[in-house]
Amino acid sequence: MTDKNYFQKLTDQLNQWNDEIGKLKIKVGKAGAESKIALLNQIDELSAITKSAQDKLKQLQETGEQAWDSVKAGFENNWEEFKDAFSKASEKNK
Known part of the structure; x- marks a missing residue:
């Protein structure tokens, strides 16, 4: 996968997460009052995860080609953590 395709794949994932947050909004x-509080907390949690992922993606994009492989490996571990956290957080109110 080329760098451009890799970034597009990650950007598409971020867009999907933002769509999920939009649905929750x-x-x-x-929602009723009690559910509303839970949903707002969930939105805050998911938004924080998405923001962290966006920051990491930007950091990866700014990395020079020489450091690409070492940074990409660490980034992929972080990305999996973001995906897991987002999945768990989004399941709370289903």
Whole structure:
């Protein structure tokens, strides 16, 4: 996979996560008071995960080609953690 394709794949994943957050924001308007608090907490948690992932992606993009392989390996571990955390957090209110 080329660097460009790799970044596109990760960007697509971030966009998907942001879409999921958007769906939760719509649910907030329809939820009761107790559910609304839980949804808002979940949105905050998911937004923080997404922000961290975006920051890591930007950091990876700014890495020079010489350091690409070593940085990419560490990044992939972080990305898997983001995916797991996002998945767990998004399952809370299903």
